[in-house]
Amino acid sequence: xxxxxxxxxxxxxxxxxxxxxxxxxxxxxxxxxxxxxxxxxxxxxxxxxxxxxxxxxxxxxxxxxxxxxxxxxxxxxxxxxxxxxxxxxxxxxxxxxxxxxxxxxxxxxxxxxxxxxxxxxxxxxxxxxxx
Numbered sequence: 146x147x148x149x150x151x152x153x154x155x156x157x158x159x160x161x162x163x164x165x166x167x168x169x170x171x172x173x174x175x176x177x178x179x180x181x182x183x184x185x186x187x188x189x190x191x192x193x194x195x196x197x198x199x200x201x202x203x204x205x206x207x208x209x210x211x212x213x214x215x216x217x218x219x220x221x222x223x224x225x226x227x228x229x230x231x232x233x234x235x236x237x238x239x240x241x242x243x244x245x246x247x248x249x250x251x252x253x254x255x256x257x258x259x260x261x262x263x264x265x266x267x268x269x270x271x272x273x274x275x276x
Contacts (some may be wrong), residue, residue: 153204158182158193166197 155164162183169177178197185192 153207154197154200155180155193155195158184160184160192164193 157163158181160182164180165183166178167181169175169179174196180193180195180197180200182192182194
C-alpha cells in the first residue's frame with residue numbers, strides 16, 4: 146500500500162487515533178520531534194510517522210497562502226465598502242438637490258396661492274363695483 150502524506154501538522158493517524166508527538170532517540174536524528182500513531186511504528190506503512198519540523202514548514206506555507214487569500218479578500222471588501230460609501234454620499238447629494246427643489250416649489254405654490262387670492266379679490270371687487 147502506498148503511503149499518502151498529509152500536509153501540515155497531523156492531528157490524527159489514518160487509523161483514527163489522535164497523533165502523538167515523540168522525541169527521536171536514534172543516533173541519526175537525536176532529539177528530533179516526530180508525530181506518530183500511538184498504535185504503530187514507522188515500519189507500518191498504514192500508521193502515521195512524520196517529522197514535526199517538516200510538518201511545521203508545510204503548515205507555515207499553508208498559513209502564508211491563507212494569509213494572502215485573506216488579504217486579497219480584505220482588499221476586495223474594502224473596495225466594496227468604499228464604493229458603497231461613495232454611493233451613499235452621491236445619494237445624499239441628490240437628496241439635498243431634491244430638498245432645495247422642494248423648497249423652491251413650496252415657495253412657488255405659496256406665491257401662486259397669493260396670486261389666486263389677489264385675483265379673486267380683484268375679480269370680486271370688480272363685480273361688486275360694476276354691479
